[in-house]
Amino acid sequence: MKSKKSIAEYMFDTALYLFLTVIFIVTFYPFWNILVISLNDATDTLRGGLYFWPREITFDSYLAIFRNPEIWSAIRVTLLRTIIGTSLSIFCISMLAYSLSKRHLIGWRFFSFFFVFTMYFGGGLIPTYMVIKSLGLIDSFWVFIFPGLIGVFLMILVRTFIEQLPGEIEESAKIDGANDLQIFFRIVMPLCVPVLATIGLFLAIGHWNSWYDSYIYTYKPELKTLQAVLVKILNQFQTASMMSDAQQLAKSNSRVPVSSESIRMAVTMVATLPIVLVYPFVQKYFVKGMMMGAIKS
Amino acid sequence: MQTNMNVHDGRELTIPRRKLWTVFKEQKYLFLMMLPALIWALLFAYTPMVGLYMSFVNYQPNLGGFWTTLFHSEFVGFDWFEYFFTNGDFLIVLRNTLASTLITLCFSFPMPILIAIAINEIKSVRFKKTVQTASYLPYFISWVIAANIIVTLLSSDGAINAILKFFHITDESILFLQNGKYFWWIVAIGNTWKDMGYSSIMYLAAISAINPELYEAAKVDGANRFKQIRYITLPHLKPTIVILLILALGGILNAGFDQHFLLGNELTKDYSDVLSTYSFRYGIQNGMFSYASAVGMFSSVVAFIIVCIVNFTAKKVNGQSLF
Numbered sequence: 001m002k003s004k005k006s007i008a009e010y011m012f013d014t015a016l017y018l019f020l021t022v023i024f025i026v027t028f029y030p031f032w033n034i035l036v037i038s039l040n041d042a043t044d045t046l047r048g049g050l051y052f053w054p055r056e057i058t059f060d061s062y063l064a065i066f067r068n069p070e071i072w073s074a075i076r077v078t079l080l081r082t083i084i085g086t087s088l089s090i091f092c093i094s095m096l097a098y099s100l101s102k103r104h105l106i107g108w109r110f111f112s113f114f115f116v117f118t119m120y121f122g123g124g125l126i127p128t129y130m131v132i133k134s135l136g137l138i139d140s141f142w143v144f145i146f147p148g149l150i151g152v153f154l155m156i157l158v159r160t161f162i163e164q165l166p167g168e169i170e171e172s173a174k175i176d177g178a179n180d181l182q183i184f185f186r187i188v189m190p191l192c193v194p195v196l197a198t199i200g201l202f203l204a205i206g207h208w209n210s211w212y213d214s215y216i217y218t219y220k221p222e223l224k225t226l227q228a229v230l231v232k233i234l235n236q237f238q239t240a241s242m243m244s245d246a247q248q249l250a251k252s253n254s255r256v257p258v259s260s261e262s263i264r265m266a267v268t269m270v271a272t273l274p275i276v277l278v279y280p281f282v283q284k285y286f287v288k289g290m291m292m293g294a295i296k297s
Numbered sequence: 298m299q300t301n302m303n304v305h306d307g308r309e310l311t312i313p314r315r316k317l318w319t320v321f322k323e324q325k326y327l328f329l330m331m332l333p334a335l336i337w338a339l340l341f342a343y344t345p346m347v348g349l350y351m352s353f354v355n356y357q358p359n360l361g362g363f364w365t366t367l368f369h370s371e372f373v374g375f376d377w378f379e380y381f382f383t384n385g386d387f388l389i390v391l392r393n394t395l396a397s398t399l400i401t402l403c404f405s406f407p408m409p410i411l412i413a414i415a416i417n418e419i420k421s422v423r424f425k426k427t428v429q430t431a432s433y434l435p436y437f438i439s440w441v442i443a444a445n446i447i448v449t450l451l452s453s454d455g456a457i458n459a460i461l462k463f464f465h466i467t468d469e470s471i472l473f474l475q476n477g478k479y480f481w482w483i484v485a486i487g488n489t490w491k492d493m494g495y496s497s498i499m500y501l502a503a504i505s506a507i508n509p510e511l512y513e514a515a516k517v518d519g520a521n522r523f524k525q526i527r528y529i530t531l532p533h534l535k536p537t538i539v540i541l542l543i544l545a546l547g548g549i550l551n552a553g554f555d556q557h558f559l560l561g562n563e564l565t566k567d568y569s570d571v572l573s574t575y576s577f578r579y580g581i582q583n584g585m586f587s588y589a590s591a592v593g594m595f596s597s598v599v600a601f602i603i604v605c606i607v608n609f610t611a612k613k614v615n616g617q618s619l620f
Contacts, residue, residue: 105327
């Protein structure tokens, strides 16, 4: 009886480990595969069959894309928008959160609704495009910053955090004659560093990953972000896989060579790598952020 | 009425009219801090809502500025909506949207639950951490990168075809992305791949809140681990499962623009066209602005109604609002 039970337990454990190993392979292997292809010689890659290890290891694809001015410009724009966008957003979101954490604010109920409503209803793609166009933001760097300036969900995270701070510190500062601006910047904001770091990581990853705004609101090549360049390469690759060689040759005036899968994978790696590098730090904060959101709802 | 500025019970205070200006002056810095966000909401959230008026006119973009053109365009009422519902595209687009979200739900809903339960049962901390780290990663990459990876894995000499050939499931490479019948499944599996690890966090949080004494008691009573999952873990997860299922059902019309736009192509258009990509194609690419706006408006109004229903249901089930 006892040995039979332990066999069942043993099988149960084996099944668990097997299941989670499959999950691990399924989520990890694709990244390994693109690394392998990107490190393989571009011409050799055409033979296919690259699954576990590069046949002819070379950094040529990486050297090729780093010699390309389009990629450098894309990296620069992406870094700029990530840094400027994230810091401006943190600044504006935290100020809004502080204002809305004061329930005695005139029209508090109205303003809360005013912002929360934007989470559930919007004008949609076309009117938004028209408004952005009429504001003169087409082909402007600021189109990456302003339309996504405020994240209402992130604001709620910060507001919840501020509401949980002990009120006495603020009270005593108020008695000392500090106004709301001074209280916010000197007292509340330093206390909010953990939650601001959390939303900062959300925002930074969002900026790094976004392609859509660059894809539809900008035409100038110097305003294309890394992800938008990658979309272009992907589109060309998808089209190329449906075209004959002659058609491909006719279209090959692009500044980024598209015929090579290794180069496409190298660009993918370059776009992925920063995420993988900050990921260990992010993981902790993201889990925290998600828990906070879960508690809130 | 008395005002008491120290009350923090969450209710708005009624302030006598003559004092309003004084209070506003006291709160001027709070309003100043709200100002950037206020301008943002007006410009980028509420102005486009006003712009939805273009769904009811025949907007021709060549007449000048957006607003002048908009309010001088010919009013056509619900003609664009009628055109959408009657021209045959509606049923195809709606079918694709629902197929994509529902097939996604079949995979992406149970997977996080299974992962969370399995991770909870594993004793080796190192193994647990490794699996968790790998499984969260796809969530943080963009759909552009994910699409690039998927295209590579599914290409004719990619890893998936290699596996299928190895097990003799197929002898010829399957052209997954050139054939519409695979499209919904590719998107569903891609969605699941991207989100399953990260979504399991919610369930892991719920599991960690279960009192360990329950498991001890069950062990004493002779329950094996399978029975412990069946009679302790799952019942405790039920509220979380119900709420997340309701939320997932709330997104049933929101098939996600990125994955359909990036993975779809001319050959699979009949299967990859969902409400958002359809609206994009007609508006941004074909210049039928009013029609595209009407399609977008249809989906956001229906989505909003669904969200309200979802919120109401969640309130009934859980005793609390999601808003």
